[in-house]
Amino acid sequence: MANLASGYLLWFVGRLSRFHKQAILLFLDVVLAPAALLASLHFLLPPMMALEMVVQGAYGFLAVTCFAAVGSPLLGIPKIKLKAYEAVGAIRTALLALFAGLGLWLASLWVGFALPAAVMPLFLLIYILLMVIARFALLSLLLSVLRQGQVRRNVVIYGAGNTGTMLASALRAHESIHVVAFVDDSKSVQGMTLMGLKVYPANHLEKIVARHDVERVLLAMPSASAARQASIARDLVSRGLDVHALPSIAQLVGAEVIVDTLAPFSPSAFLGRDPVNDLRPEASDAYGGKTILVTGAGGSVGAELCRQLIRYRPACIVLFEVSEIALYTIRHEMAPQTEALGICLVPLLGTVTESRQVRAALAKYKVDVILHAAAYKHVPLVEDNPIAGLNNNVLGTRTLAEAAVEQGVKRFILISTDKAVRPTNVMGASKRMAEFVVQDMARRATTTDFSIVRFGNVLGSSGSVVPLFREQIRMGGPVTLTHEDVTRYFMTISEAAALVLIAGGLSLSRGPHEGDLFVLDMGQPIRIRDLAERMILAAGYTVKSAENPCGQIEVVLIGLRPGEKLHEELLIQPGMLTTPHEKILRVQERGLTNMEMTMALRDLRAAVAIGDAAAACHTLETYVEGYESKFQRYPDTRRKRIRS
Structure with a gap:
């Protein structure tokens, strides 16, 4: 039954156009605005008083709904992919909450009733949290659907610097790759948790590989010398691991030069x-x-x-x-x-x-x-x-x-x-x-x-x-x-x-x-x-x-x-x-x-x-003087005849 439901969801998601996906996200933003206002009243007031406030503040609910319906497309929030919803998306979500709050404040002035002072900040907080949680919940559901029937490959990132953390962030929402840990030679980062992943020393790699069935290691240490990277790669390959190295993000976009560490020399x-x-x-x-x-x-x-x-x-x-x-x-x-x-x-x-x-x-x-x-x-x-x-x-x-x-x-x-x-x-x-x-x-x-x-x-x-x-x-x-x-x-x-x-x-x-x-x-x-x-x-x-x-x-x-x-x-x-x-x-x-x-x-x-x-x-x-054939020589007197 569960497989049937997953199969149906996968079929449904596959048929959704970009317009349909953006419409779903816009619907969430609009619906969650009055829900956030209702939740804030519920948390601050007794049930009967909250119900009375809902009736009296009907214009407020209508205002936040309309402002959310207008503000969300203006800010481009529905166009942000779930996989890419991070800092920029969170900032735009906060701006949308403020815009909806502005609508609530204007509505309260229009009808002439006063909201409790704590309602506005609580509404903003709950609205932001609901939009963020809804998107991450949708992303989790989407990934679980897309991963159905796919073999996930567990990988380890060798290098917990900027390149390594950016790589982990990029792979976090990947359908078929799962990063299980960082490995780094620097004692200053060993034992830390980055991007939700623990940083281990290199001597723990064998245990990590056995525990998580790791097949591939991603070398994310572009600042290390080519000799150091090659030495690490040889050691990893000798353990039966597939090794891939990558330059830094700055090198990829041209902000830094990818340098051949072998300095040119004059043959003379x-x-x-x-x-x-x-x-x-x-x-x-x-x-x-x-x-x-x-x-x-x-x-x-x-x-x-x-x-x-x-x-x-x-x-x-x-x-x-x-x-x-x-x-x-x-x-x-x-x-x-x-x-x-x-x-x-x-x-x-x-x-x-x-x-x-x-x-x-x-x-x-x-x-x-x-x-x-x-x-x-x-x-x-x-x-x-x-x-x-x-x-x-x-x-x-x-x-x-x-x-x-x-x-x-x-x-x-x-x-x-x-x-x-x-x-x-x-x-x-x-x-x-x-x-x-x-x-x-x-x-x-x-x-x-x-x-x-x-x-x-x-x-x-x-x-x-x-x-x-x-x-x-x-x-x-x-x-x-x-x-x-x-x-x-x-x-x-x-x-x-x-x-x-x-x-x-x-x-x-x-x-x-x-x-x-x-x-x-x-x-x-x-x-x-x-x-x-x-x-x-x-x-x-x-x-x-x-x-x-x-x-x-x-x-x-x-x-x-x-x-x-x-x-x-x-x-x-x-x-x-x-x-x-x-x-x-x-x-x-x-x-x-x-x-x-x-x-x-x-x-x-x-x-x-x-x-x-x-x-x-x-x-x-x-x-030819000096040359001796590697083949066994047949009986032959030609040399003596020629040289005599």
Whole structure:
């Protein structure tokens, strides 16, 4: 029977229009006015005297009814939703009571009878109380009806400050969410009752969760640091709770700025030397007025090459990129500058592994210079996908280099990496093979000048440790480190691009057919643990360690990844030659012979064609010094035959 009544009420409430709801509230305001007057007379006078006063004061009842009927709509009280009836609604209710009291006073003057002095204030008080109680009673009835058949979720608010109390107030009338308690770390508010809810210390949370079957905790502490919030969130998640954090109300409306607590830092501060960013006349001659094709134009280094090329005023920049979103992004960024300077900007979707597409692009746009930055560079990903990595990094480089010679491209610059030196992973070995390809093409070419620029890690590039550390610090840690003593060479993205462009100019000034291999003087390698700790401190946090157990962010060792080296190298053979640029050195390293190169490419193409990762990696092992395949090697005497 009760369920039937509840169902009927739910149906009835659902069919009420806004006009009907406002009419009900107006009816309450009008009816409660004479009821309040009757109650005040009843409380102050004996029954018979009260009845006599009612008869004599009939005009008074009529007056308060009429004034209430007029004053309530004028003050907009029926338009105030029951869920939103708080301070503003109470003030308007008091004003309506005063207006009705004014009507009662005017009526008593009109008919000439005197009310007891205490009637007026008592009427005002009772009328206000009746209107407030009626609305809260209606709200309770409405919520009980709306909650029929709904699963209510019990939640705890972590943080009893302004944001927490405002959140509790907003959720108090929610149909499906029930706030059961506050939790706060501050002892000054623990034990207090706010919004009808008790504030508990954090160590009581487990009991609260068990007692009220809590599933979700709402973090309402925007003033706490991101590290503190993340630490609390991890602890709550470990207990099986769903955690949601929210900014302060002031931040939501724009009165306060939502600040990224990880303060920006200058990457060059970690280099220990001055960055390279100067223009050289040789580079200006190499690129000014020329058509430049940049492969991997949407990548970290490729995009920066495109940006810096604008300074040399080339005639055309061809953005060659396999990723649609990356190509769109760099084109959208560069278009305003190139249009203002009259530089032609060509976005071209494509891959260096497609021979016909590469040749068509070089022929159509009459490319003068190729900056080959396209490569799969993430060590763990290439380790897990050797066929794709070798096809792109090695065979793609060969395809592009052959097309460059065929189409009369004047300059070809390969972007290489220090991971190509005695590599222990497929990615590094593939880049070493790409260097062999360029050295071999340099010997064969008569019109195209080939060169290689080799450098270390780029600070801030996609997949590098800097953005990874930034994100881990933003989330409150821990910061993951592969080894306590791991080191790397670093440069900024802008410095890397400047080096490549300057080296291209230097090589062009020396004449073709040299196959130069340039290496940047990168200073001393940087210990990655030192980098992590400095980034934590730069973000305004402290490092948690055995010496400082109260620190905010911990550095955790996770072990070297497959194929990762403890220390990178820049040179295979000792000895470097100077160049006109003090930061660029030229090295002479032996490549493969013509026969070795032919056999290596034949074996590699065959392995890639059938997807034989083991055979492909064994080919790398045969020709690349330092690399050892993770696959078991089949009986093979090719290495001895080639090297003998």
